[in-house]
Amino acid sequence: MYVTDKAEIVIDASSEEIWEYVTDPVHWTASNPEEHYGLEYDTPDNRPREGATFHQAEEVAGMYADLHGRFQYIDHPNVAVWTGTAYYPLLRGFVTVRIPEGGTIRLEETEDGTRMSHTVWMDFPNNRRGRALKWVFTTALNGKAKLYDHTTKELVFFKDRIESSASEKPKSPGTSS
Numbered sequence: 001m002y003v004t005d006k007a008e009i010v011i012d013a014s015s016e017e018i019w020e021y022v023t024d025p026v027h028w029t030a031s032n033p034e035e036h037y038g039l040e041y042d043t044p045d046n047r048p049r050e051g052a053t054f055h056q057a058e059e060v061a062g063m064y065a066d067l068h069g070r071f072q073y074i075d076h077p078n079v080a081v082w083t084g085t086a087y088y089p090l091l092r093g094f095v096t097v098r099i100p101e102g103g104t105i106r107l108e109e110t111e112d113g114t115r116m117s118h119t120v121w122m123d124f125p126n127n128r129r130g131r132a133l134k135w136v137f138t139t140a141l142n143g144k145a146k147l148y149d150h151t152t153k154e155l156v157f158f159k160d161r162i163e164s165s166a167s168e169k170p171k172s173p174g175t176s177s
Helices: 015-022 025-030 128-140 143-167
Strands: 002-011 036-041 053-060 063-075 079-090 095-110 113-123
Touching (some): 015 025, 053 079
Antiparallel strands (some): 063 079
């Protein structure tokens, strides 16, 4: 039983520039400091690649998650598809709920810049417990809206940082202020 959402934004930069910025785990963590607590890729250069695993500590809808994932497919610098399992410790860790999750990050060049989108999903089990968890997430925690807000916040951060760094180009020697 899926809960899905998609956020997108247009950034005035090339796909390559955006890719290089957003795949830096420091930048990804900084994109949502209230809900991201760290990201590490299991690669020598700490960057994603097809088949690489990763670990991210985060919160979604006010629930802490320990996400362990893998990049299933990467078409650099256009698409990254990831899947994983998020471990949600409930009742102070007395019970841990495992939810399969995943997403697709796309960078598509347009006339106005590059459209960056991140489609994310959570797959709650189709049993009583899963239906109850999905109900709590979507209804009591307003999780679908918070999932969208979480993802949108990341994209807005990337847009602001990438576009502001592009406008802060160094002046040539000998030019006046």
